[in-house]
Amino acid sequence: MTERPVLAVIGAGPAGLAAALAAAARRVHVVLVDSAAEPGGQFYRQPARRLGARRPQALHHQWRTWERLSEGLVAHLAAGRVTHLSDHHVWCVERESDGRKTTGFTVHALLGPEQERSVAVRADGVLLATGAYEKVLPFPGGTLPGVVTAGGAQAMLKGGLALPGRTAVVAGTGPLLLPVATGLAAAGARVTALVESADPRDVARRARGLAAQPAKLTEAAGYAVRLARHRIPVMARHTVLEAHGRDRLESVAVAALDTEGRAVPGTERRLTCDTLAVGHGLLPHTDLAEGLGCRLDGPAVQVDEEQRTDVPGVWAAGETTGIGGAGLSLAEGHIAGRSAAAHLYGTAPDPGEWAAAARSRTRLRAFFAELDGAYAAPVRWTERLTDATVVCRCEEVTAGAVREAVGALGAGDLRTVKLLTRAGMGWCQGRMCEPGVAGIADCELTPGRRLLARPVPLGVLAAPPEPRRRPGEPTSPR
Amino acid sequence: MNPLDLARARPGTPFTVTFDGREIEALPGQTVAAALWSAGVTSWRTTRGAGRPRGVFCGIGVCFDCLVTVDGRPGLRACLVPAVPGADIRTQEGTGHDD
Numbered sequence: 001m002t003e004r005p006v007l008a009v010i011g012a013g014p015a016g017l018a019a020a021l022a023a024a025a026r027r028v029h030v031v032l033v034d035s036a037a038e039p040g041g042q043f044y045r046q047p048a049r050r051l052g053a054r055r056p057q058a059l060h061h062q063w064r065t066w067e068r069l070s071e072g073l074v075a076h077l078a079a080g081r082v083t084h085l086s087d088h089h090v091w092c093v094e095r096e097s098d099g100r101k102t103t104g105f106t107v108h109a110l111l112g113p114e115q116e117r118s119v120a121v122r123a124d125g126v127l128l129a130t131g132a133y134e135k136v137l138p139f140p141g142g143t144l145p146g147v148v149t150a151g152g153a154q155a156m157l158k159g160g161l162a163l164p165g166r167t168a169v170v171a172g173t174g175p176l177l178l179p180v181a182t183g184l185a186a187a188g189a190r191v192t193a194l195v196e197s198a199d200p201r202d203v204a205r206r207a208r209g210l211a212a213q214p215a216k217l218t219e220a221a222g223y224a225v226r227l228a229r230h231r232i233p234v235m236a237r238h239t240v241l242e243a244h245g246r247d248r249l250e251s252v253a254v255a256a257l258d259t260e261g262r263a264v265p266g267t268e269r270r271l272t273c274d275t276l277a278v279g280h281g282l283l284p285h286t287d288l289a290e291g292l293g294c295r296l297d298g299p300a301v302q303v304d305e306e307q308r309t310d311v312p313g314v315w316a317a318g319e320t321t322g323i324g325g326a327g328l329s330l331a332e333g334h335i336a337g338r339s340a341a342a343h344l345y346g347t348a349p350d351p352g353e354w355a356a357a358a359r360s361r362t363r364l365r366a367f368f369a370e371l372d373g374a375y376a377a378p379v380r381w382t383e384r385l386t387d388a389t390v391v392c393r394c395e396e397v398t399a400g401a402v403r404e405a406v407g408a409l410g411a412g413d414l415r416t417v418k419l420l421t422r423a424g425m426g427w428c429q430g431r432m433c434e435p436g437v438a439g440i441a442d443c444e445l446t447p448g449r450r451l452l453a454r455p456v457p458l459g460v461l462a463a464p465p466e467p468r469r470r471p472g473e474p475t476s477p478r
Numbered sequence: 479m480n481p482l483d484l485a486r487a488r489p490g491t492p493f494t495v496t497f498d499g500r501e502i503e504a505l506p507g508q509t510v511a512a513a514l515w516s517a518g519v520t521s522w523r524t525t526r527g528a529g530r531p532r533g534v535f536c537g538i539g540v541c542f543d544c545l546v547t548v549d550g551r552p553g554l555r556a557c558l559v560p561a562v563p564g565a566d567i568r569t570q571e572g573t574g575h576d577d
Contacts, residue, residue, distance in 0.1 A: 035539070042538065047485055047487065047507070048506075048507030048508065048509075048560075049507060050489065050490055050505075050506040050507030051482075051485075051487045051489045051505060051506070051507040051508070052487050052488035052489050052490065052507075053485035053486065053487045054485070054486040054487070054488060055484075055485050055486040056485050058484045058485050058486075059481075059484065059485055113554070113555070113558040113559040113560065114554070114559075133536065133538065133540045134536060134540075136536075136541075143530065143532065143535075143543075144531075145520040145521035145531050145532060145533040146520050146533075147535070148534055148535055148536075148537060149535060149536050149537065149541075151536070151537065151538065152534060152535060152536045152537025152538060152557075153537065154537075155537040155538050155557075156511065156512060156515065156534065156537045156557070157481055159509070159512070160507075160508050160509055160511070160512025160515075161481035161482050161484075161485055161487055161508075161512070162481060162508065162511075162512035162513075162515040162516050163480075163481060163515065164515050164520055164534065165520070186479070186484060187479065187480065187481040187484050188479035188480045188481065188483075188484070247521065247531050248520055248521060248531070274520075393532075393535070393541065393543055394542060394543075395527075396525055396526070396527040396528055396530075426542070427541075427542030427545070428540060428541050428542050431540055431541070432535075432536070432540070432541050
């Protein structure tokens with residue numbers, strides 16, 4: 001390896017790939033660290049190679065962009081400008097300092113699906129492109145097998161070419177429900193309803209913002225055509241009240257919502273299904289940023305015009321800085337990669353060089369802010385939870401227990417509810433239940449402040465540090 | 479239509495794994511969860527408290543609902559672990575450590 005500075009890019013989705021390509025093209029050695037077996041992230045999740053998919057684009061949107069990213073990555077890998085560490089689950093990024101200033105970073109990652117052994121990679125700079133995960137809201141019956149997140153149904157379809165059942169209802173709120181419903185239908189599931197709690201009038205009212213986005217209008221029209229082609233009925237301003245079944249999902253009860261968000265009496269219907277794909281938007285993955293001490297802005301990592309966090313040497317791009325889709329992630333990744341390349345060589349970047357990406361970033365951020373308003377989380381959903389409804393899936397904590405902690409015991413924040421009920425103390429460390437608990441407790445959804453981004457075996461934490469390697473070279477696993 | 483035909487997949491030779499002793503067919507490259515789903519199985523864990531059935535929920539390794547026991551090792555996320563020929567996949571009861 002030459003004297004090139006090393007940039008660790010965490011995450012190989014649209015933002016991470018765009019960043020890696022931009023930095024590698026500017027004489028930075030990029031170590032691309034990603035938890036999946038193949039690059040692509042969630043948006044461009046690829047079928048497992050050995051499934052031999054000859055037409056993976058049938059499961060995807062914006063395939064040409066993927067081809068461009070993928071070809072760029074292959075070229076940089078061949079030239080040795082990028083090292084791709086796949087199946088590496090980053091659990092911590094350590095900042096090294098000489099007492100006064102940052103001297104570098106060590107990225108710690110668990111290997112493979114077993115996640116029992118860990119390696120460490122040193123880098124001069126870190127770019128966080130850790131993406132997002134699904135925001136889950138509880139409802140009665142929500143833990144029945146056959147109930148999956150919307151993104152989960154899509155991930156299993158794209159990656160494993162598998163469906164959970166034959167008859168599906170897609171429900172919740174947000175733009176993700178459209179590709180999930182049409183994707184499941186294209187793959188052979190009978191999608192009997194797309195249940196969307198938002199009001200199409202709210203979306204139309206924001207048509208001014210939408211009209212400035214011809215590409216997004218075309219995309220929306222495309223979904224309308226596909227919904228019609230697959231004969232998927234859209235039930236707008238409706239919600240799932242409850243999932244029914246003994247040991248697996250058998251049907252869901254849905255009802256219309258009035259303008260106050262209440263279920264309209266007499267509109268309840270049962271839909272028979274073996275699959276319910278439910279989504280309420282996404283939340284940024286910010287654990288690594290929090291561990292590094294980066295400032296957050298609400299639920300997302302705060303960045304400046306160059307995608308720099310407030311910690312020197314740490315950049316962030318894509319949905320970890322706010323939910324905005326693949327196009328925005330690409331623009332942010334590109335800017336972050338260019339900025340990192342310049343600063344790692346000790347020079348100031350010229351923002352004029354990324355003016356096009358910056359314009360696209362401005363436009364898409366405005367668009368998603370509008371969209372977010374239209375697809376605001378349903379109101380009054382907590383009123384529909386019985387006391388027996390499971391809110392924390394890991395620790396099996398019910399809505400009743402959370403209500404008791406809030407009402408009788410006076411808990412007013414996520415942390416206190418957690419200490420009193422164990423909600424959020426299980427395997428997922430609260431990622432699945434925090435929005436639900438916050439809703440029931442009527443408190444703010446504050447960042448989780450997880451010291452480690454994943455469960456780490458004690459043996460890994462207890463192991464003595466490996467002798468240092470050259471930057472960019474992983475230590476041997478231990 | 480099915481997902482394999484939609485993506486015009488030409489997978490390698492299918493192989494056999496067992497789920498709670500029953501033989502099921504899996505495809506090279508599939509995770510344990512994808513193989514079980516394709517065989518019509520949607521739950522492979524019972525919870526520690528109420529003993530309720532669980533399977534895939536988030537599908538991307540975040541929620542830990544799909545924990546399963548493979549070849550005697552409990553606590554593996556079925557949505558991440560690849561299925562391999564002859565794997566002995568078993569329903570994980572509770573933590574999987576107390577049977």
